Amino acid sequence: MNLAKISESWPTVQPSAFKGKDLLRIDEFSGDELLYLLQSALHLKQLQKSGQQYEPLKGKTLGMIFDKASTRTRVSFEVGMYQLGGMGMFLSGKELQLGRGEPISDTAQVLSRYIDAIMIRTYSHADVEQLAKYASIPIINGLTDMFHPCQALADMMTILEHKGRLQGVKLAYVGDGNNVANSLVLAAALLGVDVSVAAPPGYNMSEEIVKTAQQYADESGASLTFTDDPVQAVTGADAIYTDVWTSMGFEAENEVRLKAFQGYQIDQQLARHAAADYIFLHCLPAHRGEEVAADIIDGRHSVVFDQAENRLHAQKAVLAAVI
Template structure:
């Protein structure tokens, strides 16, 4: 039987190429490296389901800094680190000296002497970049206002499992051009998917990120369409993806967003335009009756809980690759 160690024999990428690197956006790694991480995640998932222990991180510690509330990120990282043989330490950002004005650079240098990697879930992406600049250990972005790369890797693992391949898969994202969209579009275009993103006017993805994604699509054989037309994006899609209309940190805009996004609800009428074998994805938490109707998210095409589970396996691949 294959073990996770055998991955190095049939991949062009060597595990040593990951050691000590950061995972901040979702496109730090090239196509071959992302494909390696996806295969590694799939192998780790198979081993965990079969009760085969793989614990390369014995004696290693992950520091987890949280400035934002979390369910999936916290639990999946803690459980993942435990399954890999290490331990995870929860650090409430408000209770650290960071919350009393200590420079990020000092915190990075101190924690680099205590733990083997840091996962941080916070607001400003610039703060994570500064942390990575001054740390001597891997920094993993558990979510910022601009990017959510761990979610993107889990999403692509789910699509690969459900569709058998990624190349040419038609992925429609409908809703806010937010952090989830940014990382998903960057990674998906790197891997050759046909990506369509439909957002209301005024809620588009960052144009610099879109430009980078177009360049990735040109190099990978993928496609990228950015539009305000949800029906155009979903027509013939293999995957229909949405997220909440109001992300953490934007609660003051909720009333306006409910009006602006009303025509972008993923419902039965919209999904009828997709491929008959489409899958529905949502990074959760979901607000049934807002961005998606209950009959879609709880219906036979939905894979949202498989997608949520894959956060565990994708993040284990990231941690084992960056720390081991």
């Protein structure tokens, strides 16, 4: 990928526009600002691969609050802070006074006196909004029941790396209209990526998110399609994306969901409707044999481990920008 060529036409955004800002949902930032972060992430990745040090966050500390289990989010944020010269501090939600009933407002104000930013991975998006309301430092959403903005940024970075562009790329998302889908579609609409979403009845994205995404798409020139037909969604797609059928917090619905999502697996029969050079994406963890066939996720079209790696670089871009 020729980064210099890709970057030629990108708008210039002042880095000061990010300082102190929260990232609660991907559309906290404009399309131009997302492009800036993607450009920064690509440069940071090149620096890391070449062994060059870049430590703008020396002496800075990121508090990482986890109410949900994590592999990629914890490791990528902690390593990212280390590579930028700072420190990531793991804070279990169960071990904080939050777990014993301390108001979020008190926790936010106290932590703001100790550290430079907070990343939180939890269930309720309302809790993250409450944290941001009372904190005087940047709050980064590491995942909530409604949004996963850092994942969406890494997704766009991965598509850009493998396709060399974003405008006019067709992205098919097949599966649950969940937090990953919400952030993915909003990011795509802001950046001019055409999106086709296929979900079974009852598992569609929220009307509010669809309406907001359409407003962004009208400005960027992206096209948005929502259907219950996976073949329609995948036909001609440059990238196919799926996620688990049962997200964390919905385990009690697992059997019902397994039945509802029959016919929505990404397998060879469905993928043959995509472009010959399509890429396959998945935010991981994946359940082979459920939402995706093993020969797809482990096959030549899969870029899921590039995508997972890009969480590190995309989040470093966010951390450097807002801190």
